[in-house]
Amino acid sequence: MIKCAPILTFKSEIIGEYLVPIMKIETDTLVLNTKSEHLLIYYRYNPISELYFLAKKGDTIRINEKQNTPFFTVSNRKVKKYDINYDFWKKARYGSVYDYSTEDYYINKELCYITRGRLWQTEKETIVKKLIQELRDEDMWLDSLYHNHLVSEYEYGIYNARNKYKLLTFEAEFKDASTLKNYLEEYNDSIYRNDSMGFYSNFYWYCLGTYMDLMTNQSFDFRQLFDSLDHIDIDLGELALRGKLVYLDQIVNNYSVEVAQKYYNRFVKENHDTVLVSSLSRKYRNLFDEDINNSEDIELIDYSGKRLNFGNILEKHKGKIIYVDFWASWCAPCLAEMSASKKLREKYADKNIAFVYLAINDKEDAWRKAIPVAGLNDVEDNYFILNNKTSKVLEELNIRSIPRYLIYNKGKLIQQNAPRPSDKQINNVFLK
Template sequence: MKNIIPILALFFVFGFYPSTSSGQNIKQPIRGQIVLIFKNAPDNSYFIGKIGIKEKKSDYQISYIDDHLIHRGFNFKNVTMYDTLVIKTHRNFIELIHSYKGLSSMGYLIKNGDTVLFTYQGNKPWAQVLNRKVLSSEINYDYLVNERIRHDDYSAMTKYSHLSEFTKNPPPSFKEQFAMEKVQFEKESKVELAKTNYFLDSMRKANAISETYYNYQKINFIYSLHSLAFYYKWKFSDSLLKNNKFQDILFPTLTRENDTLLFYNYYREYISKKYNTLQLKVKKIKKIVTPNSFSTDYREVFDSICNWNNLYVKVKNYFLLQTMEYISQEYSESDFEKYTKKFRKEVKDTALLSYFEQKYRIDPPTSNELELQDIRGNNKTFKEILNSHKGKVVYVDFWASWCGACRANMPDSKKLDTAFGPKGVVFIYISMDVKLADWKECIQKIGLNENNYVIRNPKSSKMLEELEIYPIPRYLLYNKQGKLVHKNAPRPVATVEIRKLFDQYLLE
């Protein structure tokens, strides 16, 4: 009774009453999609380190797995009020992960057809389903666990997984402190997990969570215990499983007819144990950069997956894509090309192949047009983008994340965008980056507007050749009719000159 009272009190504070449409006039769910609305979303991708420095730890603030088992990520635009993400899906539910304070996250199980509004209390996301009645304590389960069990701190498991971030004492006592805190975080994890399990059961008894969501969270919890026992060899994980008779619960089984389990994080982590076991079996090779250290030969891992009998096709594709990521990072261009051919031969999913080819920029288009890709993977030509802004003055910035002079101009460019954007000047940023990850990380750090593109065909574009865009930074100015009026426009740092030109062409 002593423990139940605080839990019930928490329910009354946060409420487990059905959430309603709040006047948004959304009457029926739209099947085939999920709509997410974010109001005044903060940047949750950073972790504040021991010495107070912000460190980027999360590539995406919102992530999910699409219908082709492709990991998708979304970052908020620089808007002051609302940002919206529409996810197309044929599945009954989407598992959404919202990053929180860089190293942590909150999960949501969202039904097909739902429209969900996210508001924020500090950095903490609070979700509300707008089109149907849903228990707020159910959809915000992770929020409540964070408040009730962790007291708005990182979980002990997160601290254990990132010991270097949380170990307080600097060298020379670091090694000793590291060992001490490792033991401490393991003890804290045991307490946290026991409390979390009790909390979840109490919520179900209080009807603060539906049976569907309870089962989802319970299986999540059980799989996490199995993972801890497997990866960290924590004995208390096994004891928790036995003491609560979790080992008697039948896990859902993946079949060829029903592969929906793969869309859930807990099951992907579960099958990843097979992948890790395979990694341990293959030979180790010397690293090129650090010859005295050894790493798994992922080329052999790839070949072993191809020869793995009775492996479901989607699982095989998932493992192969994961392995190609390692091959792209650790091996030569010729090795990557060789295994790209093998990947194309093994994988028949056209959507997955298209994603792979876009991500690694394989077989770029050879058209004369300047072919571009936006931050969400959509392909457009420069001509199409320019035509979409007819009636406005367009200022084009060719740049790259590795170009110091380009980045030095960005603060002035953002100021000009703030001053002239509302008047009718559109700022378009076109990157020369080869590595998409570098480009995406840089635009997030700089905080540019949504008109960001990367070039897909730098070798075949006649526009780049005719205008002699290199070297960068380079700026173009187009009038309201879409005509190029300055093929070497003043840089943003030349504030007086560029402002005069903006004013001149806005008056035309």
């Protein structure tokens, strides 16, 4: 399945600054507000391929096309040939197969097959070797560009760091546990904390994840992975902390409330960072709430944090048709339907129809960030489900996959598998 990924995403120099990704370009002018002096822009120009562009604060950029590939032009300042369009020239240098690069095939072999009807015939190890060869050549090429003043110092530093850690990652692909441990022993906490672009941290996160897989025989038991982090005889500081937080989150989302509470309490007891503990307390504040866990209804919060339940929603719209959309921030098909859903809301704005959006099996922070991406900023009935694991109502509705749509009429469920917003049949349903 081809992912409904954003067309434009942005990486800021400022750690923690979040810029909303662009799912669909609906205007010829886009203005970004950022405190960062530079932005790394990821442009996905087909279902598989993306290029990186480096922009500077204040830039006015025009996006054109050359050789079926985006090409950025800056009108407000002089730039060197390879400053912004480095990836364009890189693609031209190393060529492509059916218009896709070696890395495209490495990451998306199945997608290449679906979109082109052709299968990349080489084995994974062969592709990795080809990538390593390209990256080593790129290292020398980039140095040559810099020494010949064809790329500026800042841009050279970014592209060089990206290439360095990408190369290290591919070289580590087939390494044994001993080699990966050697990599991890060179980890530096200070560099990790200040790695705004994420190249260094992504490499070491890859090393830790691969090392943990080898040490636990590729266990998918997040409790075992969490426990194993206590027995690594390397000082991994923030990296190990990140690992524990990721595994804790998986435990919270995939195990019983009792197991989740056990590991949460253990983490809090072991950790003396009061700011972090306070943040986790807020994040999981509803997880261990007895009123929520003992409720048979679907317990909800809105964007402002107000608590209510699904029964309140049905009562609020008593006498109306209610079109319920179960979605999540991580669900690409859900997000793909949001544009059609908006058109439905506009079309039936003066009718007796309420549109209700319920985020299921999601994370609250991710849900909040996804609201503008989904175009739900101005939707009043937009809620986050608090008791995915314990709600009897949810259990009875049997929500096995999303997106999922329900229709209520005068408080009664009349369609348990209603048509999607993009399905023309939904109009017939509403008219009936």
